[in-house]
Amino acid sequence: MDKFAEKQKNGRAFPTRALARAGIIAALYAALTWVFGDLAYGPLQVRPAEALCMLPIFFIESVPGLFVGCALANLLSGYGIYDIAFGSLTTLLAAILTFMIGLLFRRNLLSAILGGIPPVLFNAIVIPFVIILGDAGTPMEAYWTMFGEFMLTQSVWLYALGIPLYFAVKRLRGKGVKAFG
Numbered sequence: 001m002d003k004f005a006e007k008q009k010n011g012r013a014f015p016t017r018a019l020a021r022a023g024i025i026a027a028l029y030a031a032l033t034w035v036f037g038d039l040a041y042g043p044l045q046v047r048p049a050e051a052l053c054m055l056p057i058f059f060i061e062s063v064p065g066l067f068v069g070c071a072l073a074n075l076l077s078g079y080g081i082y083d084i085a086f087g088s089l090t091t092l093l094a095a096i097l098t099f100m101i102g103l104l105f106r107r108n109l110l111s112a113i114l115g116g117i118p119p120v121l122f123n124a125i126v127i128p129f130v131i132i133l134g135d136a137g138t139p140m141e142a143y144w145t146m147f148g149e150f151m152l153t154q155s156v157w158l159y160a161l162g163i164p165l166y167f168a169v170k171r172l173r174g175k176g177v178k179a180f181g
């Protein structure tokens with residue numbers, strides 16, 4: 001029985017450390033998005049917080065942390081309730097699948113490579129619709145251009161920053177650092 005299943009059985013699925021970690025991830029995601037202002041929203045996003053989407057490979061509590069962080073970050077989006085709801089739900093679904101990939105591939109390099117696919121692909125598929133719905137001036141014909149832009153920007157943030165983050169967390173866990181255990 002793995003640690004999470006054992007904790008669920010004992011009625012402690014999210015102990016204090018896990019709740020704190022989820023809160024820190026949410027706060028980091030929101031802050032790392034807000035600091036870039038308008039550049040963090042739109043088709044060519046400057047959103048280094050997306051690198052945090054690698055964390056579900058290691059921590060199940062990062063799933064709700066990313067969801068809440070994305071919802072908070074999207075409060076400042078110009079796309080209103082569409083971005084708050086659909087953008088956050090997209091992040092939630094991608095985080096769940098990334099967590100499952102981490103379990104399936106036992107947290108090796110392949111899990112990091114494959115774990116980045118759901119956030120990149122789901123954002124590229126969904127967020128252009130969010131922009132089209134939230135901005136009445138954006139024509140539907142712009143969907144495929146925005147799809148390509150999201151594939152590019154999401155890939156850059158998720159892999160250029162997310163892979164080093166993956167290795168840093170893996171190394172800290174290997175050294176027994178409690179915050180990453």
